[in-house]
Structure formats: structure tokens, C-alpha cells
Amino acid sequence: MAGGSSADVERLVDHLFRHEFGRILAILTRAFGPEHLDLAEDVAQEALMKALEVWPYRGVPENPTAWLAQVAKNRAINVLNHVRLIKRKSQNIADALGPDRDADQAAESIDASGAMDDVARLMFVACHPALSAESRVALTLKTVAGLSVEEIASALLAQPTAVAQRLVRAKKQIAELALSFEVPAPAELPTRLGSVLEVLYLLFNEGYAAHGGDNLVRGELCEEAIRLGTLISRIPECDQPRVHALLALMLLAAARLDARMAAGGELLLLQQQDRSLWNRERIVAGMAHLEKSMHGDALTAYHLEAGIAACHATASSYEDTDWAQIRELYDQLLVINPSPVVALNHAVAVFQCDGPAAALRMLEAVREHPALQRYYLLWAILGKLSAAAGDDARAAAYYREALRCPCSAPERRFLESTLAALPGSSS
Amino acid sequence: MAKYLFLIQHKPDAYAGLSPETMQDILRRYGHWVQQLKDSGAYLASEGLANDGRTLRKEQDRLRVSDGPYVESKELVAGFYLVEARDYEHAVELARDCPVLERGILEIRQIVAR
Numbered sequence: 336m337a338g339g340s341s342a343d344v345e346r347l348v349d350h351l352f353r354h355e356f357g358r359i360l361a362i363l364t365r366a367f368g369p370e371h372l373d374l375a376e377d378v379a380q381e382a383l384m385k386a387l388e389v390w391p392y393r394g395v396p397e398n399p400t401a402w403l404a405q406v407a408k409n410r411a412i413n414v415l416n417h418v419r420l421i422k423r424k425s426q427n428i429a430d431a432l433g434p435d436r437d438a439d440q441a442a443e444s445i446d447a448s449g450a451m452d453d454v455a456r457l458m459f460v461a462c463h464p465a466l467s468a469e470s471r472v473a474l475t476l477k478t479v480a481g482l483s484v485e486e487i488a489s490a491l492l493a494q495p496t497a498v499a500q501r502l503v504r505a506k507k508q509i510a511e512l513a514l515s516f517e518v519p520a521p522a523e524l525p526t527r528l529g530s531v532l533e534v535l536y537l538l539f540n541e542g543y544a545a546h547g548g549d550n551l552v553r554g555e556l557c558e559e560a561i562r563l564g565t566l567i568s569r570i571p572e573c574d575q576p577r578v579h580a581l582l583a584l585m586l587l588a589a590a591r592l593d594a595r596m597a598a599g600g601e602l603l604l605l606q607q608q609d610r611s612l613w614n615r616e617r618i619v620a621g622m623a624h625l626e627k628s629m630h631g632d633a634l635t636a637y638h639l640e641a642g643i644a645a646c647h648a649t650a651s652s653y654e655d656t657d658w659a660q661i662r663e664l665y666d667q668l669l670v671i672n673p674s675p676v677v678a679l680n681h682a683v684a685v686f687q688c689d690g691p692a693a694a695l696r697m698l699e700a701v702r703e704h705p706a707l708q709r710y711y712l713l714w715a716i717l718g719k720l721s722a723a724a725g726d727d728a729r730a731a732a733y734y735r736e737a738l739r740c741p742c743s744a745p746e747r748r749f750l751e752s753t754l755a756a757l758p759g760s761s762s
Numbered sequence: 763m764a765k766y767l768f769l770i771q772h773k774p775d776a777y778a779g780l781s782p783e784t785m786q787d788i789l790r791r792y793g794h795w796v797q798q799l800k801d802s803g804a805y806l807a808s809e810g811l812a813n814d815g816r817t818l819r820k821e822q823d824r825l826r827v828s829d830g831p832y833v834e835s836k837e838l839v840a841g842f843y844l845v846e847a848r849d850y851e852h853a854v855e856l857a858r859d860c861p862v863l864e865r866g867i868l869e870i871r872q873i874v875a876r
Contacts (some may be wrong), residue, residue, distance in 0.1 A: 344793035352782035385784050387777050390843045391770075391792035391861075392810040483781030 343395040350555075352383055353399060354562075356481035359407045361453035362642065364478075366411055369460045370510040376478070378414060382407035388584070403709045454479060455570045456516050458563060461505075464530040465512060470505040471534045473498055475575035480559050492741075502676075518572050528573060532581050532637070535560045539585050545743050557592065561585050580628035580637035586621030587644035590614040600757075602749035618648045639668040658687035675704040679713055684719075691723040711740035715750060722757065731757050765873035766805065766853040768843040771864025773836065774813045779836075791861040799845060806857050812842035837866055 356379050363375035385406045386399075396402040461474040476482045476490065484502070488495040519527040542556025564582045567573050594612035597603050625641050642664045650656040665681035678701045686694035699715060707713040714737035722730035734754040738747065777785065799805040817830045831838055840862075847853040855872050860868050 341797055343794075344790055344797070347786055347790050348788075348791065350783070352786035370859050383782055384777050385779075385789060387785055388812075388840070390789050391796070392808040392843075394796070395789065395793060455853065483784070486781050646774070646829040656842040 345716060346395045346399055348399075351399060353481035355403050356380070356383060356735045357454055357457070357479045358451070359403065360478055360481075361457040363407065363411055364457055364460065365453055365516045366415065367675070369512075369514045369516055370609065372460075372478070372506050372509060374414065378407060378410050380585065381410055385609075405478070429699075451566055452518075452570060453516075454563075455566050455573070458508060458531050458534075458567065459519060459527055462527075462531040463509065463512060463514065464526055466508055468533065468537065470501050470508075471530065472500045472537055473532050474505045474509075475538070476559075477502055477564060480636045490556055492553075520572055521572075524572060528567075528575070531567060532577065534636070535585075536556050536565050536581060538563075539588075543588060557585070557589050561589060566581070573650075575636055576628045576631045576633045576699050577635045579624040580635055580641045583621045583624035583628055584637055584644050586617045586624060587641060587648045587717035590617035590621060590648055596745060600745060600748070602745040602753065605647065610652070613648065621645070633668075634671075635657055636668060639664045640670065643668075658684055675707045676700050676710070676712075679707070679716060683716060686720055686723070691720045695720050695724065709740045711737040711742040711746065711750065713737075714740065727757050763846050763848060764875060766847050766850075767844050767871045767873060768845060768853075768857055768860070769806040769871065770843070770860070770862045770866065771839050771868040771869060772843045772862060774838060775863050776865045782808050784867040788861055796843075798859065799856060801841070802856070804845040804847060806844040806846055808841065811837065811839055814838075824832060840866070 359382055360375050360379040362374060367375050370600075382403050386403060392398070424554070458475060462471045462476050466474065471663070473487055476487045477484070482490065484495050485497050487493075488498045517523070538556045539560035542554060542558070542560065545553035545556070561582070564578070566586060568578045568582055572590065588612050591605075591608065593614065594608040594610070595603055620759065621641075623643065625645055628638055628641060643661050644656050646661050646664070661685035662681070665677065665684050668677050669681055679698070682694045682697045682701070686695055701707065702713060711713050714733045718730045718733035718747060721727075721733055731754060732735050734750055734757070737750050738754070742750070777788075780788075795806070795807065814829065815831055815845050818830075819826050843855065845856055849855055850870065850872070853872075857868050857870060862868050
């Protein structure tokens, strides 16, 4: 058989391996049980490694997904037979595996079609509320999203050893929880689903902050959060207003991602962005999810944030933005989620409606908050408001403070150029 | 023109612990490299080799068959490409972008014709 062709390379669609890893791992976790997540990960990894032994010489198969699934299936059946052999010798392992797990059937179901439900179930395992939010994020990235420990560390700005330890702990906790590999029962679903949505929201925000920066993995988190959120929304039990609200908020915010960066790599503010670069498809999809989120009377923080994102996405220009509406949404959001970051954004809306003095007054209480001291946006917004109020010296001091906080390379360049443009800041 | 064998060699664990994204990237680069070989008309054949195998030797007229060549720490032949090239210089030129060079070595041997 022939080696590679250009069609070969085209069959390796973006992130194919990451997504296939998550899909195969999900089915294997069903077969082995969530307590054997490690084993399932090993088998999924081996399936991908097999491709490295064959495809360089024989080319990428017509259907890479089916090829990988077949390899994983054969390997899984071997593992299950092996486990059964040990099982006869050790009652402990037999107990651990459980009596009624139709493992063969699950292994048989590894094929090219479907299995996306299993990916969503794997998310429920990785996002169990008993785990800390940090652990849930790390485990979701490792399993469902197919990232390596190094990639996760890079995405979360953490040390690889710390991530590895977090993963070991999380898997141990999952084994102890003795979870079933199912969409949680109705009584449990609200909490379990909330926990999954929280992780997606965290992933999205991590990615949003870093998009277009020097850190590629971090920037891809937005796409991953949207992909996984869409999978979740397709599970009938999870077809709920708050899921659609979260998807709406992510899609509407992500629609602006590409317009945030100028050709030279500098960050563009909302008022500087070329709105024709906003992704129409995403806005349309986001508005459709926003519509679905209105069914029922649930009002979550996701609803309000999606509403705010929709105000921006549908405004024809910065000047035409409905700031009064945005301010009102932030008023409500502050009631549900009185976090300093929300208060900060609220102040920006107040600035647009009532001017810098009113906004600066609001921020007096917020700026002392310990959680914000290393948050560059606090200082950048204070700088912007001070400049608008005509106090350039104070504005410059705030921007310098912002530069002392962690931020992405484009953000840093933006702060530096804003500072340089202030009158009398050359000192 | 003569035939040359590219022996792709790396340690058996060269791909262990790689992220799915990195693995896909390696495959993408192999795809591009092989495409170059084909576009230039040099490509003839290629196959990958399994890590396990059997080694046969005779000891005092008795055949000894041992498992192998699997050795964790040693670079082993993982596969080969058969190409056509004018001379060694040309063969080196064809081989220089092979992705194996990031984690292993590539040995070129001319097929002896006469």
C-alpha cells in the first residue's frame, strides 16, 4: 500500500487525536468502570501510539476514526480477558469490577459512530462535585479533552508536578466514590450538571483571557469549552435553559475573539474592533441558544452574562450599544454573584451611562478587595476611568500597577502602549 | 539511478507519554515528508516493523530462537522507506526532512545492484 498523500494529511483534521482520545476513553471507561480510569487512559493512549507505528509507512487510513476505534477495541478485549483471568484469582478485583458490568458489550460498541453520549458521561465523572474545582478542570482537560499533563500545566499556568498530583488525587477520589457511568439521576442532576457547567465556564474564561497570546494551548480552551458544552446540551436530560444560557454566553463572547487582535498582534478594545470581523455564524448560534435559555423561569448568572454578551454582539457600533440595558443586567448579576470581578464590570457600564466620577466612586469599595490586587484589569480600568476624568498622572500610576500584574503578551503590549500615549507619562 | 533504503530507527519508547496533539503533529509531518518523496518520484515503498521479533542463531549446531530485538534503551529499526536516488548526496537530500530525526536516527543504505 502507498504511503502518505496530500489527502492523507487532510484526513488528519484539527485536534482529531485529542477528540478521538476523549471519545475512546469515554467508551473504555464505560467498559472498565470509572474506578479504572487509569487503565482506560493507558489503552486509549496505546491506540493512538499504534497509529504512529503504522501510518508513517502505510499512510493515514481512509477512516482514521474507525481505524483507531478498532485498535482500541482489540486492546480492550485483551485487557478485559486478562482482568477476568486475574479475577478468578483475586476476589478483591472481582468485587472492584462489579458483577454486572456488560464490559464485552461496551467494548463491542467502540466504533466510528456515536458514543458522544459517553463523552458527556465522562464529563460527569471528571466533574463530580466532590472534587475541587481545580481538580475537575485538570481531570476534564486530561480525559475528555485529551491534553497531556504538560499542556494542562501550560493552559492553567501551573507546575506540571502540581497538575500530576492533582490528577492522581482526583482519580483516587473517583475510585472511592464508586460512580456509575451514567447521566446522574434526576435527584442528583441539578448539582452534578451545575458542577459540569462551572468547569466549562472556567475553561472558557481561561481561554478567553489568553486567546491570541503566545500560549497556544491556553487560547484553544474557548473552542474546547464550546465543543464540550454543545455535547452536554445534546443529552436529553441536560437540554436545560441554563445549559443554553452558558452556550449562548460562550458563543457570543467567542464571536469577537478574532477581532480582538490587530494585524500587528496588539489587543483591540471593544470600541476599536472592526465589527465586520465578528463571527456571524457564532452570533446567530449564540442568539439561538439565548432564545432556548428563556424557556422556563430559571435566571442564572449565565443568563445575565449571555444577555450582556448579546447586547454587545447585536450593537451596530460601540456608540449604539445599549449601555443602560447592560448596566441593568450587571445590577442583577451583582445580586446573584456579588464577586469583585462582576463589580468591576458593573463599574464600566456605569461609566458608559453616568461618566467616570460615578464609576470611580463605585470602585472605591471594590479596589481594596484582596482577590483583585494582582488582577491587571482592575488597575487598567481605574487607569481608564482616571484618564477619562482628566487625571493623567493618576491614570499613569494605575497603568504601571496593571503592568506589575500577570497578563498575556498582547495585554501587556496594550497596557504599555496605553501608558505611553498618556500625556506626561514619558518619565 | 539506484535504490536506497532509509532505515528509520528510534527507541521503542520514543513515543511514550506524548500528548495526542503532539502525536498527530508527528503524523502530519510524516504525511508531508512522504508526499514530497512521491511528488519528486523518488518513493518506491515503505513499511513499519513491530517492536517484538525473533532472533535465530546456531549454537553448536543447535538452533536457538530468542525473543527480541526488543531492547528498551536501544535504537531499533522501526520501519523503512525504499526510494530511488541518483547517489548518496541526493538520498541525503531526500531524507533530511524526515520527522524521525527529532527523536531518532535515519540510516541510508544503497541496495547493491551489481
